[in-house]
Amino acid sequence: MTNKLVFFGGGNMAEAIFSKLKNNPAFKIEIIQNNNERAQELSHNYPEFQIWQTLDSTLDKNDILIIAVKPQHAKEAINAIKEKIKDCIIISVMAGIPSQTIINWTGNERVIRTMPNTPASLGLGATAIYCPELVTDQEKAIIYSIFEAIGIIYPAKDESFVDKVLPVTSSTVAFIYYFIEGFINHAVEKYGFTATDARNLVNQTVMGSSAMITSNPNIAIEELRARVTSKKGTTEQGILTFETNGLHDIIAQAMDNCYNRALEMAKEFN
Numbered sequence: 001m002t003n004k005l006v007f008f009g010g011g012n013m014a015e016a017i018f019s020k021l022k023n024n025p026a027f028k029i030e031i032i033q034n035n036n037e038r039a040q041e042l043s044h045n046y047p048e049f050q051i052w053q054t055l056d057s058t059l060d061k062n063d064i065l066i067i068a069v070k071p072q073h074a075k076e077a078i079n080a081i082k083e084k085i086k087d088c089i090i091i092s093v094m095a096g097i098p099s100q101t102i103i104n105w106t107g108n109e110r111v112i113r114t115m116p117n118t119p120a121s122l123g124l125g126a127t128a129i130y131c132p133e134l135v136t137d138q139e140k141a142i143i144y145s146i147f148e149a150i151g152i153i154y155p156a157k158d159e160s161f162v163d164k165v166l167p168v169t170s171s172t173v174a175f176i177y178y179f180i181e182g183f184i185n186h187a188v189e190k191y192g193f194t195a196t197d198a199r200n201l202v203n204q205t206v207m208g209s210s211a212m213i214t215s216n217p218n219i220a221i222e223e224l225r226a227r228v229t230s231k232k233g234t235t236e237q238g239i240l241t242f243e244t245n246g247l248h249d250i251i252a253q254a255m256d257n258c259y260n261r262a263l264e265m266a267k268e269f270n
């Protein structure tokens, strides 16, 4: 069976998902994109999808709507289409907006909250999914299949984990880029590498380090680190610098501020 899968908002996160689903025969994909320039870009890049400026048709019980607009635009955007989405399955990828808020806006109780991340576009995504009890096993299997097609899934035992995963997966993509930028910038500014060489060398190192973790599931990450950190060697000096300056405390603070912002957004955009 082919499910109609409608993306409401065709921005960065939506594209990371639908770009990876384009050859998947299980879904007939449509995109609602109100910005004309972006809609034209999508029509050019994805001729296989139908792109609309607004949702004109009413969605049926088996249709799936993925809400992928920014949280601050959600209330107004959803209000404009609420009569057409009363019966469909609603999946939100929005940060911070609780499912009860979406139920209040739409009158539809079949709301699934998810938190994906942009490596989905490479099939390397990580998505937390919370399905309420009224979602049937058959519907759950379809919902999981969307996100399994773009990476790993984490079935959240309660909705709070969809917010708690923000500083573990979704926002963390940017945190890791920020960390990488620091290494590249200093390699260029202090040590004279070209920007391209620094980017390639640091990126290869990040990929290699990550692959070492994946390939050695039984070795603690601390042990992998110890194997690089010789007594009185060079690495030790760098790690000591991080420890002295409380890098792990800074990471913990960044994670807490990120998560707390999700809780704040729930109140701000209801």
Ligand SMILES: NC(=O)C1=CN([C@@H]2O[C@H](COP(=O)(O)OP(=O)(O)OC[C@H]3O[C@@H](n4cnc5c(N)ncnc54)[C@H](O)[C@@H]3O)[C@@H](O)[C@H]2O)C=CC1
Pocket (backbone or CB within 6 Å): 008, 009, 010, 011, 012, 013, 014, 032, 033, 034, 035, 038, 053, 068, 069, 070, 071, 073, 077, 093, 094, 095, 115, 116, 117, 118, 170, 171
């Ligand atoms: N970017 C990321 O890494 C992640 C984003 N998210 C969530 O995904 C959602 C979208 O974020 P991004 O893709 O980054 O933002 P974005 O700004 O790239 O995409 C939003 C798109 O929705 C369109 N839009 C706004 N109102 C509309 C309407 N009424 N009808 C049709 N289209 C409309 C905008 O023109 C824009 O293209 C947010 O709620 C965010 O919290 C979740 C996980 C990761």
Ligand SMILES: O=C(O)[C@@H]1CCC=N1
Pocket (backbone or CB within 6 Å): 095, 166, 170, 171
């Ligand atoms: O920064 C944001 O609000 C979104 C949610 C997770 C990643 N980007």
